[in-house]
Amino acid sequence: MRGILLVARRDFAAYVNTIWGWLIIAVALFLDGVLFHALALTSTAQYSADVLSKFFFNSGGVALGVGVVVTMRLFAEERQTGTMVLLESSPLSDRQLVLGKYLSAMMFMTLLHVLTAYMPAMIFVNGKVGIEQIAVGYLGIMLMSSAGVAIGTWASSVSRNQILAAVLGGMLVLLFVLCHWLAKVSDAPFKELFANMAFYAKQFAPFEDGRVNTENVFYFLSVTFGFLTLATQALTARRWE
Amino acid sequence: MLAGLVIPTAGTVTINGTDLVAANAEFRSQIGYLPEDPPLYREMTVSEFLLYVGQLKGRSEAAVVAELPRVLETCQLAHVQHRVIQELSHGYRKRVGIAQAIIHRPQLVILDEPISGLDPKQIVEMRQVVRALGKQCTVLISSHILAEISETCDRILVLNGGRIVAQGQESELAAAAHTAGTRLTLQIRADRSLVEGALRSVSGVQKWDVAEEPGGLLKLHVAMDSDQRESLVAALVTAGVGVRRMVEDESELESIFLGLTQGASA
Numbered sequence: 001m002r003g004i005l006l007v008a009r010r011d012f013a014a015y016v017n018t019i020w021g022w023l024i025i026a027v028a029l030f031l032d033g034v035l036f037h038a039l040a041l042t043s044t045a046q047y048s049a050d051v052l053s054k055f056f057f058n059s060g061g062v063a064l065g066v067g068v069v070v071t072m073r074l075f076a077e078e079r080q081t082g083t084m085v086l087l088e089s090s091p092l093s094d095r096q097l098v099l100g101k102y103l104s105a106m107m108f109m110t111l112l113h114v115l116t117a118y119m120p121a122m123i124f125v126n127g128k129v130g131i132e133q134i135a136v137g138y139l140g141i142m143l144m145s146s147a148g149v150a151i152g153t154w155a156s157s158v159s160r161n162q163i164l165a166a167v168l169g170g171m172l173v174l175l176f177v178l179c180h181w182l183a184k185v186s187d188a189p190f191k192e193l194f195a196n197m198a199f200y201a202k203q204f205a206p207f208e209d210g211r212v213n214t215e216n217v218f219y220f221l222s223v224t225f226g227f228l229t230l231a232t233q234a235l236t237a238r239r240w241e
Numbered sequence: 242m243l244a245g246l247v248i249p250t251a252g253t254v255t256i257n258g259t260d261l262v263a264a265n266a267e268f269r270s271q272i273g274y275l276p277e278d279p280p281l282y283r284e285m286t287v288s289e290f291l292l293y294v295g296q297l298k299g300r301s302e303a304a305v306v307a308e309l310p311r312v313l314e315t316c317q318l319a320h321v322q323h324r325v326i327q328e329l330s331h332g333y334r335k336r337v338g339i340a341q342a343i344i345h346r347p348q349l350v351i352l353d354e355p356i357s358g359l360d361p362k363q364i365v366e367m368r369q370v371v372r373a374l375g376k377q378c379t380v381l382i383s384s385h386i387l388a389e390i391s392e393t394c395d396r397i398l399v400l401n402g403g404r405i406v407a408q409g410q411e412s413e414l415a416a417a418a419h420t421a422g423t424r425l426t427l428q429i430r431a432d433r434s435l436v437e438g439a440l441r442s443v444s445g446v447q448k449w450d451v452a453e454e455p456g457g458l459l460k461l462h463v464a465m466d467s468d469q470r471e472s473l474v475a476a477l478v479t480a481g482v483g484v485r486r487m488v489e490d491e492s493e494l495e496s497i498f499l500g501l502t503q504g505a506s507a
Contacts, residue, residue: 006296010282018284083280086341089244090297091266 007100048127056137071152072166094235133210140207143220150227157231244274273347277354279338283327298345332363424490427461431482439480
């Protein structure tokens with residue numbers, strides 16, 4: 001655990017001690033704010049719960065995008081700058097390295113989500129929503145972020161440069177987001193498969209409305225576990241090259 | 242592979258009985274490795290970086306903090322320990338690279354081309370660092386700059402085609418490389434045609450090279466398959482060549498290396 005935290009702490013510091021990390025946060029907050037103003041705070045009367053639901057919908061999408069940008073550097077940048085050798089020659093296991101990197105990205109995502117809290121707080125103060133819906137919405141965003149970050153971590157672990165990692169990770173995340181479209185144009189058995197894989201329409205939607213389903217939690221955790229395992233295998237395979 | 246980066250598909254690698262495959266983590270904790278391009282997080286300060294790497298290699302924070310002054314002194318980095326690595330010169334970055342390789346007190350330190358890209362002043366300073374390091378642990382230097390190996394290493398291993406073809410001190414390698422022949426340099430006064438005729442008459446002379454020197458003298462390099470210098474001098478003198486000086490060539494590492502690797506390839 002000590003090794004995981006060590007890697008996570010350094011990588012998180014690398015985000016927040018450089019302009020790069022704050023630039024990502026600034027752009028993400030700008031997008032969140034614009035979308036919140038344009039789509040959630042419309043001139044027509046809405047229930048506070050619907051406004052909050054739209055906020056989580058928008059913020060979840062931004063979080064997935066940020067996840068791809070944040071994770072593209074995790075391993076690919078280390079390879080580009082030659083520092084990967086420090087990690088590979090250390091006594092830490094490949095799993096510890098992957099978990100450390102994943103944790104650093106999740107710490108960054110948590111920071112981002114904390115900074116978006118003023119928007120639900122405004123709805124809470126000026127409207128009529130339960131704190132539970134806010135908490136569940138953020139739980140959903142964190143779970144979906146976790147899945148997105150895990151996908152990005154894997155993409156970075158198999159890529160030689162950051163652009164390739166971003167493209168690969170971005171395409172995969174997009175695939176998971178667009179699965180409900182694929183479900184509409186597919187026949188059985190893929191129709192049901194794609195429908196169940198859809199990040200938004202199937203898995204994240206209940207969280208937006210303040211509902212926690214075990215199957216949705218299990219799904220995001222499974223995707224996270226699966227891609228982190230693949231990332232670990234990718235690192236291990238390189239030792240046998 | 243010695244640094245634990247790659248797993249061997251055959252054979253074993255051990256340090257003090259610790260096997261690379263069977264106890265990979267323990268093996269790697271005993272190795273310090275500096276690649277040709279130092280792996281550095283350039284946004285960190287020197288001391289921050291060394292504290293991080295020391296812990297990454299398995300030492301506790303307190304142990305690394307205690308070790309830091311020794312490492313900074315060995316690598317002559319104390320006065321730049323609070324500087325951001327990005328701001329340091331290439332020579333200093335190399336030294337930070339060495340510092341990260343020794344911060345966890347490894348049994349074996351592997352330095353890959355430690356002086357490449359350094360200016361003459363930095364090379365001299367780097368030699369001091371490497372010599373100081375050699376008093377603390379085993380240092381394995383991998384380099385194609387053989388003059389540097391000659392300057393800093395006590396023991397030399399010559400690799401050819403992935404195999405060790407010779408090992409030992411430089412004098413031992415020289416002996417091994419030249420057991421089959423003798424190389425001589427002579428200073429003579431004569432006509433070139435006389436020299437060539439005399440050399441052809443001596444059995445065992447493999448090749449020679451004649452160069453003009455000031456004052457009408459010639460410098461003659463001769464390679465023989467055995468030590469027949471008496472016969473050589475006699476033939477030259479008989480042919481009317483004035484022999485002013487004759488010395489056996491000192492074995493430079495380059496020629497030793499060529500002799501050993503060519504022999505192994507043949």
